[in-house]
Amino acid sequence: MSFGWVTLVPTPKSHPFEERRIKVTTQNEPVKIGRAVARTQATSDNAVFDCKVLSRNHAILWYRDGEFWLKDTKSSNGTFVNNEKLQIDQKATGRETDSRRVYSGDIIQFGVEIVENANKVSVVYGCIYAVLQCFNAEGRFFENTSPAAEEGVRSTGTLVSNRKLFQMQQYVLEAQHR
Template sequence: MDNYTSSASSSSTFLLENTDGSIYPSDLVLNLMEDSSSSLTNTNDNLSPSSSLSSLNQSFDISKNQISYPCCVFHCKPNSHPFQERCIPLNEQIKVGRAVARLKALPNNAIFDCKVLSRQHAKIWYENGKFLLQDTKSSNGTFVNSQRLGKCNEESPPFEIFSGDIIQFGVDVTENNRKTTHSCIILEVKLFHADGNEGFTRNINGQSLLQMKELDINTQTLYQLSQYIQVNNKKEVLNTNLLELKYQSYYN
């Protein structure tokens, strides 16, 4: 009990500053300090940039592996807190969150030994052929292609993600008194259906290739409909002209 009180008292003197200069609430300090002893012994996910190159270069080749479920592959970006590449089956909703004593980072889950993540940060799932991401009231936010999902400490609506999207969990946090920066998770996601085919990518306008194909089909349908109307209009004009000719010939 005394140890806990002392730890809480010392952590309360910390101020956390975001890279934009804003000050984070003191409850985030507890997240940063929590389970620090267990995270020091966790070598699966806590990798230094110099020692983790071989691990980060590990590649999951979906085409050479039998998969029974849709899955997502997380590729670590250079400006991210380092982590091993992940291949995560989406046979159920997958929780994204911070590693704690009983929940460790593994190559097949979305748990990260990253201090700026919330325990219950976000979730990913597959539904009706779509890959969905939702922020679950995280403190530091979830971002897709630099767009934040929802507001701070509020659950966001489900957001469809596409293969090749850049996803960011949390933001970089700096401790004022230590001048130490804790980096967030930044990754490129690759999405695969259960048959091994990669999911659609998002184009530069924010639409998926599937949406573009649907747009092309709709455009073609509208064109065919306009042609049909034009033909029918011509037929009506022709019929009108024929009736007028018959009328004139009858009375003449």
């Protein structure tokens, strides 16, 4: 059986969770990502989170031919890869939702921050932000290979890592908020 490993490392902006190391197998038995419920609780080896903004069945992750794939499963608050929402586009593709190949270094976001106002008190429910690290079955780290590099497109400029780009975006959002 073909499988790989992923590690989900929380970012500073994320709803708090402990780093996860998860075995990822085929699309027939994908890793289910979602909110903790009575029978399914968050552990260090699953993708279940004690986070109110996630759906019970939020997304799935699987491994195929040395590649990791992520798909939103009609979640209420969306799934994002590097700030791009995985779209539900049944008319254009004939599929319920687009799946997307993910790479080491990608910033994965499950849900969106929700602000609830009750009795003149604002309560903020954060979402899950994680840096994805991908490993093969033997535990060797998969280097990030961007789609542009796969297509043979060369860049002469300096590349900025997804993590640095994400961090910079958070600084800009915080500055705008102030």
